[in-house]
Amino acid sequence: MSESTSVIPTFPSFSNWNGISEYFPVQKESVWLNYCGTTPVSTYAIQMMNAYFQEYAKFGIFAPNFSEPFIKKEIKGYLSQILHCDPSEIGIVHNTSEGMNFYSHSIQIPKGKRILVLENEYPSNVYPWEHWQNKGVGLGFVKVGNTPDAFLENLKQELSKGDVSILSLSPVHWCTGVVFDMEAVSHLCETYGTKLVIDGSQAVGHIPLDFSKLKVAFCAFAAWKWLLGPLGLGVIYISKEESKGFQLVFKGQASVVNDSNYFPYRDQWKHAADQFEQSTINFNDWIYFYASLKMLATLGFSRVQDRIYEVAGKINDMVHALGFTLESDAFPQVKTGILAITGHKEPNKFQPEAIQAHLKQNGIITAVRLGRLRMAPHIAIEDEHIERLKVSLQRYLANV
Structure with a gap:
């Protein structure tokens, strides 16, 4: 049996995080902020599975690079x-x-x-x-x-x-x-x-x-x-x-x-x-x-965690500037990638289901849990996505 000519795809290390969202097609169609719920597939996973399917088509369970x-x-x-x-x-x-x-x-x-x-x-x-x-x-x-x-x-x-x-x-x-x-x-x-x-x-x-x-x-x-x-x-x-x-x-x-x-x-x-x-x-x-x-692993497991905290921190600062309060306000020294919005300085403007529906209409995916608006970013979230979230929240607040 001849060896497969396919090569296991590689992934770039990204010295900075600019452009990494290109590997997550969902971010072109939306701003996915529910990574603690479910995560959409990356193009890298698609490439890997395509390589496997090509080998499996030729060799069945004996696919040499994917035993x-x-x-x-x-x-x-x-x-x-x-x-x-x-x-x-x-x-x-x-x-x-x-x-x-x-x-x-x-x-x-x-x-x-x-x-x-x-x-x-x-x-x-x-x-x-x-x-x-x-x-x-x-x-x-x-x-x-x-x-x-x-x-x-x-x-x-x-x-x-x-x-x-x-x-x-x-x-x-x-x-x-x-x-x-x-x-x-x-x-x-x-x-x-x-x-x-x-x-x-x-x-x-x-x-x-x-x-x-x-x-x-x-x-x-x-x-x-x-x-x-x-x-x-x-x-x-x-x-x-x-x-x-x-x-x-x-x-x-x-x-x-x-x-x-x-x-x-x-x-x-x-x-x-x-x-x-x-x-x-x-x-x-x-x-x-x-x-x-x-x-x-290519990006570095601990480095990925740090990036999650970094992006969450940017969203945290942005929603605070818009007058929102978060669960994590009670424990600011603890790092978390899950942002749970609990209120607004104008109480009548915090309606989590209404905010979630407004954001979804604008292609921004969040969740409501225990009366909180929950957001959970990952490495695919870049500054442009945070800006889009900001603009959408501003529009919501202006129309309430």
Whole structure:
């Protein structure tokens, strides 16, 4: 079989960020400010998938530049850089709910204990725990508070009761953008003997997370938010310590070692993280995700985070100048890429649904969550997009 002549596409490093929006066609048609919700595809991911499809058309599953072991190794390698963990601790699933459910149904929690989640948490980090309520385990909610410090005090009060077996927490609140001090959270969990689980969908790729320093048992997150990956792909992390004796409640064709040899049937399970990959995967999504991670790695993961904060800071200053107030006004020292507008100096002018509708008519995509107008920029947002947002908000305010 002859080797493919296709070459894996490269991505420029961009010494500055001017022109990077050209790689995101959605920014030509609109101003996409919902990157913490869903992220549109980049032309780089399209190029990568085209290269893969060309090879797949010629060679099928033997496409030489896109073998499953290679792509899987690359994806895990990039993610291990972001999370500061071993690649063996990372597995690939379809979404956060799937990962959380697999984990939640595979562990043991003593009767009389509690699971604690965040107030107004996203359902993917609530519903997977509800089955425990029928088994004598409580499900409680810790209040967010007005600042990260207030949250830590609320958390300490709950953990000090001594009955919290698991804290399942989003390091960044999906509605307000508040970022929690995860080192302090991890320390509190260790102090009170509570296992820390993380819903990382709003955090991974957005804020620094160092699992070599945080004592995290398990984490699940979506690929299609801050990591610019495809809808329908997710990731799990399970620590080496948590992996000891861990066995998933579900067993599929790909759960066991040497799964490509179908007979004899096997009882030896794969490593814990790989158990979450039950059977045949959507390899197209893997290629898409590989491209997005390769692009972010080329730019520099920490540099991308800094750029998100920089763009968010420009929008923050602009909306303040227009008289708006934000959730983050209560914690200005904390960096976040999620801007939650909470009001205006003229109260009658803050009507979040009306503002969202006005912006959408002008091709600017935002979201409304918990009565807040939420904006979440990424590297594709440049000054011209911020100016367009400013003009649209000015027009809205002038006509209210």
